[in-house]
Amino acid sequence: MSKIHRTGANDILSQAVEYHGFVFLQGVVPKNLTQDIKGQTEEVLAEIDRLLEVHGTDKTRLLQAIIWLSDIGNRNAMNAVWSAWLPKGAAPARACVEAKLADPRILVEIMVTACR
């Protein structure tokens, strides 16, 4: 049995879980909910950068992403921040759909899987 490494485990989730070279991140949401979609997406991606670094990897090694938007109409604005953040030629497989999220002020939630 390979070992599982967990970061930021609390009662309901771990912020990141690593096993066998794969790194699973939580669905990251912003903390500052007064921001617009641009600001919220930037905050979420900065937190993803931080968690990937904790697990010895980075955004050049993303495998899969699921993005939930509270309003699919924010897709272009989110994509602008997302594509500026992504390294050239290193985008993950991705799905992006609308869903009501935990707090009505949360506009975006992003869950990625990466590898070391």
Added chain:
Amino acid sequence: MSKIHRTGANDILSQAVEYHGFVFLQGVVPKNLTQDIKGQTEEVLAEIDRLLEVHGTDKTRLLQAIIWLSDIGNRNAMNAVWSAWLPKGAAPARACVEAKLADPRILVEIMVTACR
């Protein structure tokens, strides 16, 4: 090519699929739809326990979870059952969003990935 092991395969899905030490479970929904969110969540988690055991693992080795609630307002009630069920310090990376599910009486669907 490593072998794939499938449990409960029918025409549209397998209840669990194992490959290379990873165990992918279906989005589990309750069968008894007369239950409230507490009862439905308990039934779903019991079924997840059963499927993990079939594949030689258990809830201490969860990697990722996606939870869909038909009403995000049930999040706290679901979380109470979920966190009581989770072993201390072993929570998976998780996302939880609202979605309309296959039957209007289904309040919760949970899809987890674990490892052996």
Added chain:
Amino acid sequence: MSKIHRTGANDILSQAVEYHGFVFLQGVVPKNLTQDIKGQTEEVLAEIDRLLEVHGTDKTRLLQAIIWLSDIGNRNAMNAVWSAWLPKGAAPARACVEAKLADPRILVEIMVTACR
């Protein structure tokens, strides 16, 4: 570090990403949006076949699938195409929920994970 192979990478996503024997596909949507749910599902599954083949695998080696329908009422019609396409006894672990998708004419989006 094992190598990551990406197919069809653009500014926002890769169509498929392979790592360590696992193949992650994008959430595939149809291009011809004048089709009904049957036609759209057929187009999506044909594209999944194509992407799996590019990565040296096929629909007998599906591990996980998430299916989003713009109207959960289309579930039976989608399932008819889906189950006819799946090889006997080789269904992936699956979740299927409703979500508003990138374009109101898109009726179905399917994201699968397979292995070589």
